[in-house]
Amino acid sequence: MNAPPPDIPKRGHPIPPEFFRSIADCTVDWESWHSSDGQVLWVNDAVQRFTGYSPEECMAMADYPLPMTSPEHRDRIARYLIEASSGSTGNNIEFETLHRDNSKCWVAVSWQPMTDSDGRSLGFRASVRDVSEKRRMRDQLRLHNEHLEQLVQERTARVAELEQHRLKMEKLAALGELAAGVAHEINNPLAGIRNAFVLLKRHIPVDVKHYDKLDLIDGEIERISGITHQMYQLYRPSQQRASTFSLKQTVDEVIALALPMSRKADVKVDASFRSSAMAEGLASEEVCLREGELRQVLLNLIHNAIQASDPGSRVDVCAATDERHTTLTVTDYGQGIADDVLAKIFDPFFSTKVETVGQGMGLGLSVSRGLVEAMNGTIDVNSEKGKRTSFVVRLPRRLSDEGRR
Numbered sequence: 001m002n003a004p005p006p007d008i009p010k011r012g013h014p015i016p017p018e019f020f021r022s023i024a025d026c027t028v029d030w031e032s033w034h035s036s037d038g039q040v041l042w043v044n045d046a047v048q049r050f051t052g053y054s055p056e057e058c059m060a061m062a063d064y065p066l067p068m069t070s071p072e073h074r075d076r077i078a079r080y081l082i083e084a085s086s087g088s089t090g091n092n093i094e095f096e097t098l099h100r101d102n103s104k105c106w107v108a109v110s111w112q113p114m115t116d117s118d119g120r121s122l123g124f125r126a127s128v129r130d131v132s133e134k135r136r137m138r139d140q141l142r143l144h145n146e147h148l149e150q151l152v153q154e155r156t157a158r159v160a161e162l163e164q165h166r167l168k169m170e171k172l173a174a175l176g177e178l179a180a181g182v183a184h185e186i187n188n189p190l191a192g193i194r195n196a197f198v199l200l201k202r203h204i205p206v207d208v209k210h211y212d213k214l215d216l217i218d219g220e221i222e223r224i225s226g227i228t229h230q231m232y233q234l235y236r237p238s239q240q241r242a243s244t245f246s247l248k249q250t251v252d253e254v255i256a257l258a259l260p261m262s263r264k265a266d267v268k269v270d271a272s273f274r275s276s277a278m279a280e281g282l283a284s285e286e287v288c289l290r291e292g293e294l295r296q297v298l299l300n301l302i303h304n305a306i307q308a309s310d311p312g313s314r315v316d317v318c319a320a321t322d323e324r325h326t327t328l329t330v331t332d333y334g335q336g337i338a339d340d341v342l343a344k345i346f347d348p349f350f351s352t353k354v355e356t357v358g359q360g361m362g363l364g365l366s367v368s369r370g371l372v373e374a375m376n377g378t379i380d381v382n383s384e385k386g387k388r389t390s391f392v393v394r395l396p397r398r399l400s401d402e403g404r405r
Helices: 017-026 045-050 055-061 071-085 130-203 213-233 247-257 259-265 291-307 364-374
Strands: 032-036 039-043 092-099 105-117 121-130 243-245 269-273 287-291 314-321 325-332 377-382 386-395
Touching: 032 055, 032 071, 039 055, 045 055, 045 092, 045 386, 055 287, 055 291, 071 105, 092 269, 105 130, 121 287, 130 213, 213 364, 243 247, 247 259, 247 314, 259 269, 259 291, 287 314, 287 386, 291 364, 291 386, 364 377
Parallel strands: 269 314
Antiparallel strands: 032 039, 032 121, 092 105, 105 121, 243 287, 314 325, 325 386, 377 386
């Protein structure tokens, strides 16, 4: 027959020793009592919830609690046991326990030395609590902080990039306004020179010495006129309206315009076209853009590609459309563009053609970028040194200011 339970002690009366053992056994944390030499003297029932081992199995272990400690933490816990046996105190030392089913759980151990009423050492008490949820929340907070730091870095970089772009746009706007003013001042006297030259040429006999130089003068006047026109376009907003036209036909016509240059340079220009979808109201080859400006951009890119090519090589022109976008890619297989030049090629008056007289003032790409951006597009360059250079123009399939022909 079981013994009756002991009476609950009254407030202010001495508490029997067995009640303290009951309190320790019923705690949620894993409690244990060790002797001064580190040997385990008692373990509460909570150890089984943490490790799968019973208190009796723990008491039988020669190196408790190391068999229930994750291998990578055993050496550290063994050092703490030695420190605890020498009378030290520790709080919230985290490590992983190893369950008998090989699962792991993060816990934190605290220990304190114990003495009797006369101050003699009774060993030390260790208390282990589950901190897996705390670590999970801490890891989530760390990842969240890292994500926030990344967002801040990205936003800071973006702000710096936008600020650089703003300063560059202000510089280009001022430069474009200056160029347009200079072009206007040059264009007026140039028109007078051209008219006077035409009148003189009509009255000069063809057998006069150096008559052949007149065509050279006429060509140079035309070149100056072309340069002033480009300078105007650096600043003047587009006056064209979008119209519907065949992209394939336009590409073919521009390549035909570049044929004299390509033949002279012995460079073949190949074209390809693909369409993955039809846009509403447009045939597979049709786009709705500013055709004249698109022709100017494409012709400039093809001319540049031919000039960058070696005799006997080729230039590839690829036109592609999908439901919403138009892409033009012009690729040459020359020597490529140096990295220190790539960042400058769209700047006005920057040119790598200084060795060849008469090949431009570095306005073509700057004007082309302005025309592309005015059509809500982008122009990018990719270059592999010694292999190839590709200019990629990305435009919408249809502009909003459509004016059908």
